[in-house]
Amino acid sequence: MLDPKLLRGDLDQVAQRLAKRGFTLDTAQLESLESKRRELQTQTEQLQSERNSRSKAIGKAKSEGQDIEPLLAEVSDLGDRLDAAKKALATLQEEWEALTSALPNLPHDSVPEGASEDDNVELHRWGTPRDFDFEVKDHVDLGGKHGYLDFDMASKLTGSRFAVMRGPIAKLHRALAQFMLDTQTEAHGYEECYVPYMVNADSLTGTGQLPKFGEDLFRLEGDQDYYLIPTAEVPLTNFARDEILDYKSLPVRLTAHTPCFRSEAGSHGRDTRGMIRQHQFDKVEMVQMVEPDKSYEALEEMRGHAEALLQALGLPYRVVTLCTGDMGFGATKTYDLEVWLPSQDTYREISSISNCEDFQARRMQARFRHPDQKKPQLLHTLNGSGLAVGRCLLAVLENNQQADGSILVPEALRPYMGGLEVING
RNA sequence: GGAGGGAUGGCAGAGCGGUUUAAUGCACCGGUCUUGAAAACCGGCGUAGGCUAAUACCUACCCAGGGUUCGAAUCCCUGUCCCUCCGCCA
Numbered sequence: 001m002l003d004p005k006l007l008r009g010d011l012d013q014v015a016q017r018l019a020k021r022g023f024t025l026d027t028a029q030l031e032s033l034e035s036k037r038r039e040l041q042t043q044t045e046q047l048q049s050e051r052n053s054r055s056k057a058i059g060k061a062k063s064e065g066q067d068i069e070p071l072l073a074e075v076s077d078l079g080d081r082l083d084a085a086k087k088a089l090a091t092l093q094e095e096w097e098a099l100t101s102a103l104p105n106l107p108h109d110s111v112p113e114g115a116s117e118d119d120n121v122e123l124h125r126w127g128t129p130r131d132f133d134f135e136v137k138d139h140v141d142l143g144g145k146h147g148y149l150d151f152d153m154a155s156k157l158t159g160s161r162f163a164v165m166r167g168p169i170a171k172l173h174r175a176l177a178q179f180m181l182d183t184q185t186e187a188h189g190y191e192e193c194y195v196p197y198m199v200n201a202d203s204l205t206g207t208g209q210l211p212k213f214g215e216d217l218f219r220l221e222g223d224q225d226y227y228l229i230p231t232a233e234v235p236l237t238n239f240a241r242d243e244i245l246d247y248k249s250l251p252v253r254l255t256a257h258t259p260c261f262r263s264e265a266g267s268h269g270r271d272t273r274g275m276i277r278q279h280q281f282d283k284v285e286m287v288q289m290v291e292p293d294k295s296y297e298a299l300e301e302m303r304g305h306a307e308a309l310l311q312a313l314g315l316p317y318r319v320v321t322l323c324t325g326d327m328g329f330g331a332t333k334t335y336d337l338e339v340w341l342p343s344q345d346t347y348r349e350i351s352s353i354s355n356c357e358d359f360q361a362r363r364m365q366a367r368f369r370h371p372d373q374k375k376p377q378l379l380h381t382l383n384g385s386g387l388a389v390g391r392c393l394l395a396v397l398e399n400n401q402q403a404d405g406s407i408l409v410p411e412a413l414r415p416y417m418g419g420l421e422v423i424n425g
Numbered sequence: 426g427g428a429g430g431g432a433u434g435g436c437a438g439a440g441c442g443g444u445u446u447a448a449u450g451c452a453c454c455g456g457u458c459u460u461g462a463a464a465a466c467c468g469g470c471g472u473a474g475g476c477u478a479a480u481a482c483c484u485a486c487c488c489a490g491g492g493u494u495c496g497a498a499u500c501c502c503u504g505u506c507c508c509u510c511c512g513c514c515a
Contacts, residue, residue: 038475041474041475041484042475042476044484045474045475045483045484045485046483046484048483048484048485049483049484051495051496052484052496054495054496055443055494055495055496056443056444056496057495058443058495058496059442059443059444059495059496060443060444062443063443063444068495071495072495074495075495075496076495078495079494079495244435244472246435365472369435375472376472
């Protein structure tokens, strides 16, 4: 959610900045709602004030044994007038809420302007894609050879866009997640968390998935209104919802390894082969909550935390700065890390790291108190993948394949694989 | 699943229809005193919004949402969460 003061004060500037990301703001509608709100609120509060003082007078008269009937007659219609005013105000506030909660965040000045992913700007590359002296196989063929990666089985059990892993590949998948989690906690200062894989609507509203993007989520049937998490960003960031943190506890750095569930509505026919795009995938997530003047520093730091993992695994990648048109709803600035996939002869997203500034914090009322500041201030929240485990597995399989279809296990993962050096050997 | 109890400021905890500006204690902040500290004493101390040049002032919030009433932290209904006991259970 954007700062309501900004929406009241400098609406044209907001509209200009939103236009950069292809969003058209109806300024006239907002302005008219706002002026009506002001009027109704003043009116409502006046009526409330009148009710309070008259009720107090009645109480006093009664305790003094006076006849209160005439006083009661005076206030007979006050209640109805107040109810009407309250209702009108509530309706207006709902309208305002619906409108403003659908507004995306304002892009940071350093973000390149653009309409689509084609306008993203490459920041740098690391590593050199291997020159293969044999025909490269993709992960489906590599993993399918001994039935270690089985998409047909998953279709039988559930449906499309799921995978079954077995044997050494299942173990490699677990090894990757463990390696990432250990690195984040031991080398990068994050606290390991275990969180619910289902969350309520309040949590999803806090991080911005709701109300606008409900169709991307799996919603559970039943008495409770629960959803499967699309990312651990949701539970982790909501740790701070309705909290006022002590500034001494900042920065808060949290990490969790969880499955993520996405409906992939609207991506029919895209990436249908293999495990690039699944309804269920594992991810190690990084979340930080920091003081406002430190959030861009933290963004760079988190990018480093994600890059360190790819470097340790020896996977070639590039970093791109997302342009205004390609950024997510709540982000002011986002870096994507894209890993090299030999079978596709291109780089594919494996991590996305975003600063949301106070956008999520305002929705969540996530604040901190600094002794120099009288009022509690909104936190800045950041999140990033470190990394997507499924896509990372696939990158390891494809980049480390050998002519005979066997896979060389990266050094960093061997301790997690019982010392195993080669899969399918 | 059954039976009870509960949710009040950072924490503890009183209030159970009007003299409440939500008592009191702890914690915290400022001051007095002191070489410094502690203790003692004095003062301050929630969040959001409105209106202001600013103070003042006004409004809302005692888990959430409804209701009763001139008036609700207090009474009624629904929901959520927590606790105790019984049953079941990884």
